[in-house]
Amino acid sequence: MPITAADLRAAAQTAVGEDAVRDTALVGGTAAVRLTAPADPGQHDAFIQHAARAVAAADTRAGQSLRAITIELLDDSGRVVQSKTYPAVPLEDAAQHHRPISGLRPQPAPASSKALPDVRHVIAVGAGKGGVGKSTIATNLAVGLARRGHAVGLMDGDIYGPSMPTMLGLDPLEASVVAGMLQPFTVHGLKAMTIGKLVDPEKPLIWRGPMAHGAFKQLVEQTNWGELDYLVIDLPPGTGDVPLTMAQMLSLTGAVIVCTPQKVAQDDAVRALRMFQQLGVEVLGVVENMSYFVGDDGKEYDLFGKGGAAKMSKRLGVPFLGAVPITTALRENSDAGDPTANFKRGPLADSLNALVEATESQASLAALRQGKSRPTLNIS
Numbered sequence: 001m002p003i004t005a006a007d008l009r010a011a012a013q014t015a016v017g018e019d020a021v022r023d024t025a026l027v028g029g030t031a032a033v034r035l036t037a038p039a040d041p042g043q044h045d046a047f048i049q050h051a052a053r054a055v056a057a058a059d060t061r062a063g064q065s066l067r068a069i070t071i072e073l074l075d076d077s078g079r080v081v082q083s084k085t086y087p088a089v090p091l092e093d094a095a096q097h098h099r100p101i102s103g104l105r106p107q108p109a110p111a112s113s114k115a116l117p118d119v120r121h122v123i124a125v126g127a128g129k130g131g132v133g134k135s136t137i138a139t140n141l142a143v144g145l146a147r148r149g150h151a152v153g154l155m156d157g158d159i160y161g162p163s164m165p166t167m168l169g170l171d172p173l174e175a176s177v178v179a180g181m182l183q184p185f186t187v188h189g190l191k192a193m194t195i196g197k198l199v200d201p202e203k204p205l206i207w208r209g210p211m212a213h214g215a216f217k218q219l220v221e222q223t224n225w226g227e228l229d230y231l232v233i234d235l236p237p238g239t240g241d242v243p244l245t246m247a248q249m250l251s252l253t254g255a256v257i258v259c260t261p262q263k264v265a266q267d268d269a270v271r272a273l274r275m276f277q278q279l280g281v282e283v284l285g286v287v288e289n290m291s292y293f294v295g296d297d298g299k300e301y302d303l304f305g306k307g308g309a310a311k312m313s314k315r316l317g318v319p320f321l322g323a324v325p326i327t328t329a330l331r332e333n334s335d336a337g338d339p340t341a342n343f344k345r346g347p348l349a350d351s352l353n354a355l356v357e358a359t360e361s362q363a364s365l366a367a368l369r370q371g372k373s374r375p376t377l378n379i380s
């Protein structure tokens, strides 16, 4: 009998204590375990080895079905501070070599993306229909990730209706090309590129399928993104040619789906979710935007039926990443091109930070499942 998810969790908990185990996942022969890092960095290696050894032992007891074991250590803010991946081998071999987990060796990480090998996580933000706040969420997600110390790019892949020039305040800036490559705009602590700065903003952007494909491809390939921890891509609404192009070109960590609480918005969101699944893109989770209203009195008012998206996520078995309130500040800051202002104190900032943290967590879990996690230290 192959090792079960319950065996894996039990083994990790027995090894390092119940409180230290954040998540465990068992996917395609890889066991992934995320632990709270010990306060003393000097103990990190031993902690990882201890956990890996316990998982290897549980796998041996269950008849050895694992191909790899990945252990990640996270700090209090959920950031990965250390990560190791080992091919799983029989524990008897380890005993022969008199090493704690000899035979378990870090594996080289596979390239994370087809077209962008220097980008660790590509996250697409999609929605079933327009106007639900997809671009707003993509922008704030990117800004929030950058505020947490990551190198972040934001690509406006909504080539039919680019909104980044306004949302990021790019209007006074000019696009520049160096050595044949578009230079991204460095704003709000991130690198951004939008077709809205390359075409006449007054002209409607009517793209037929092959043109849409070409425009998207150019934004991905001809922008000088450099090394990034995250590239957030704002997709056009609905289920068109662009997501297909994207899935063919890039190896995505996953997609985030934005919807509003209403039933009709959720029906559209389910279609978007199915599309990503058909394209082989993992769904990192669902965000409920315009979930509730926070009055000047600081009280929450339920306008549209808060909680619909959380229920939908549960029904579909995908994570719920968070609810963002409808606030005047968010609209005003978007119109003014100042997304950083959304992260000042208050309910809006709290909801955005929670969303960013949940997405970061789901992205690293997804990367573990996909075997993209990068070991940072080798053991000999």
Ligand code: ADP
Binding pocket: 127, 129, 130, 131, 132, 133, 134, 135, 136, 137, 163, 237, 289, 290, 291, 324, 325, 326, 327, 328, 330, 331, 332, 334, 335
């Ligand atoms: P989409 O990309 O889904 O078409 P946008 O992100 O462009 O939608 O948002 C549409 C409009 O709604 C924008 O003016 C934006 O500022 C506003 N908006 C989005 N989310 C919120 C929110 N939570 N509170 C207030 N206004 C919002």
